[in-house]
Amino acid sequence: MKKIFDCACVFFRFSVLLFSFVMFVRVAFGDVALVLRCSDKTEAVVAEYKVIVTTDDDGDKVNHYYPVYSYKYKYVSYKSVSAFSDSSFHRAKEGTSLVIHINPDNPKEVYGSVNADFFIVIALIALPVVFVAYLFVLKKKNKKQKKETFD
Numbered sequence: 211m212k213k214i215f216d217c218a219c220v221f222f223r224f225s226v227l228l229f230s231f232v233m234f235v236r237v238a239f240g241d242v243a244l245v246l247r248c249s250d251k252t253e254a255v256v257a258e259y260k261v262i263v264t265t266d267d268d269g270d271k272v273n274h275y276y277p278v279y280s281y282k283y284k285y286v287s288y289k290s291v292s293a294f295s296d297s298s299f300h301r302a303k304e305g306t307s308l309v310i311h312i313n314p315d316n317p318k319e320v321y322g323s324v325n326a327d328f329f330i331v332i333a334l335i336a337l338p339v340v341f342v343a344y345l346f347v348l349k350k351k352n353k354k355q356k357k358e359t360f361d
Contacts, residue, residue: 223348230341244293248311248321254281256306260291275301279310283317290318 257280264272274295281288292310302308302322313319 226344230344244313244319244321245311247313247315248319250283250312250314251309252281252283252312253307254279254310254320254322256302256304256308257289258304259296259301262295277302277322279320279322281310281312281320283312286317288317288320290320293319293321296322 256277258278260276260278262274262276264274266272276295277292279288279290279292281290296302308322310320310322
């Protein structure tokens with residue numbers, strides 16, 4: 211019975227590490243890369259919201275509000291959908307002016323300043339901290355097991 215439990219623990223640890231690594235890579239090369247690409251800023255107006263409805267694990271419908279910004283960049287007018295959605299309690303009203311971040315190589319790729327702040331904190335700080343903490347816990351547990359084996 212102990213061998214089955216040990217195998218399950220090893221499988222669980224491997225799964226958590228693999229999931230953490232995949233999420234870190236996805237964040238590091240996906241959305242965070244977008245944030246890094248969007249290095250220029252300009253003033254924009256929230257023209258409208260594009261609403262995308264998804265279903266969560268419980269089968270409940272969830273609304274995702276993607277702001278559509280109207281702005282000028284280098285004397286050209288654009289209207290683009292943000293790369294990040296606004297939560298229902300952070301949504302700016304239509305017609306609100308705010309600063310957005312723009313990819314200078316592709317001015318239709320934008321996100322609002324408020325949209326990504328929380329996400330960036332989670333991606334750049336929380337995930338690596340959790341991952342490193344988990345590695346320390348594993349190391350401490352392995353050290354304890356080795357000590358018990360030699361005693």
